[in-house]
Amino acid sequence: MFDKEIGKQLKAIYRALYRAYGPQHWWPGDTPFEVMVGAVLTQNTAWANVEKAMTNLKRERLLTPSRMFNTDPEKLASLIRPCGYFNIKTKRLRHLLSFIHILYSGSLTRMFSTDPGLLRQQLLEVNGIGPETSDAILLYAGEKPFFVVDTYTRRIFSRQGLISSDADYHALQGLFMDNLPSDARFYNEYHALIVRVGKEHCKKTRPLCSACPIRCERGPVSVLPIGSSREKTI
DNA sequence: GACCAGGCACATC
DNA sequence: GATGTGCATGGT
Numbered sequence: 001m002f003d004k005e006i007g008k009q010l011k012a013i014y015r016a017l018y019r020a021y022g023p024q025h026w027w028p029g030d031t032p033f034e035v036m037v038g039a040v041l042t043q044n045t046a047w048a049n050v051e052k053a054m055t056n057l058k059r060e061r062l063l064t065p066s067r068m069f070n071t072d073p074e075k076l077a078s079l080i081r082p083c084g085y086f087n088i089k090t091k092r093l094r095h096l097l098s099f100i101h102i103l104y105s106g107s108l109t110r111m112f113s114t115d116p117g118l119l120r121q122q123l124l125e126v127n128g129i130g131p132e133t134s135d136a137i138l139l140y141a142g143e144k145p146f147f148v149v150d151t152y153t154r155r156i157f158s159r160q161g162l163i164s165s166d167a168d169y170h171a172l173q174g175l176f177m178d179n180l181p182s183d184a185r186f187y188n189e190y191h192a193l194i195v196r197v198g199k200e201h202c203k204k205t206r207p208l209c210s211a212c213p214i215r216c217e218r219g220p221v222s223v224l225p226i227g228s229s230r231e232k233t234i
Numbered sequence: 235g236a237c238c239a240g241g242c243a244c245a246t247c
Numbered sequence: 248g249a250t251g252t253g254c255a256t257g258g259t
Binding site: 038039040042043044045046047048049050084085088092127128129130131132133136148150151152153191192194195198199203204205 | 237238239240241242243
Binding site: 044045046048081082087088089 | 255257
């Protein structure tokens with residue numbers, strides 16, 4: 001539900017992250033299809049390992065829907081091996097590819113011309129595409145305004161006291177989408193910044209992060225202005 | 235050697 | 248509906 005104060009806090013956190021890190025230029029990928037493949041391969045996996053798999057796929061020139069769809073599954077699995085879960089991810093990629101071919105004749109342009117809410121429902125019906133992967137595809141491949149929620153988002157914003165640590169995906173997504181303007185470029189940058197600060201400061205078992213620009217251990221939205229030692233609450 | 239990383243589906247209770 | 252488990256490689 002819309003809450004002006006929560007909106008202000010979310011914007012203050014965004015500003016603090018952007019001041020600290022600047023633009024993140026997400027998603028790392030040259031084409032919408034590459035972004036979609038990356039979204040599946042990164043499931044519960046460090047991005048560095050996904051890059052190794054993507055390098056293999058590029059070398060074999062398989063980063064188009066039709067070429068990947070026509071590739072022997074065993075070959076595909078061997079190429080994506082470095083990113084882990086390679087058997088299950090091969091199946092998930094093939095489910096996604098079947099979906100694209102059957103419903104959209106293999107055309108991502110056609111796919112992303114569909115009503116975004118409907119497309120989201122369709123993607124969620126694809127086996128292996130859950131809410132985060134679906135929203136990552138919509139936002140980063142399709143430039144549709146869906147906020148992407150991941151483990152860092154839950155960890156950081158529950159530590160900030162803005163949401164319960166056991167809130168479900170849609171409650172977390174609503175925190176952002178109900179209280180911030182619906183803007184794909186803004187959501188893009190915000191999520192990328194969350195991952196950036198998450199990787200650097202918000203480890204699973206880390207309660208101490210004094211250098212973190214949003215300093216979750218201090219509670220809700222207390223940020224330091226750049227170049228000042230004086231604390232300012234926004 | 236343990237722990238973790240930009241999830242998801244499925245089994246079981 | 249809530250909780251537990253399998254999937255797997257590579258970096259720290």
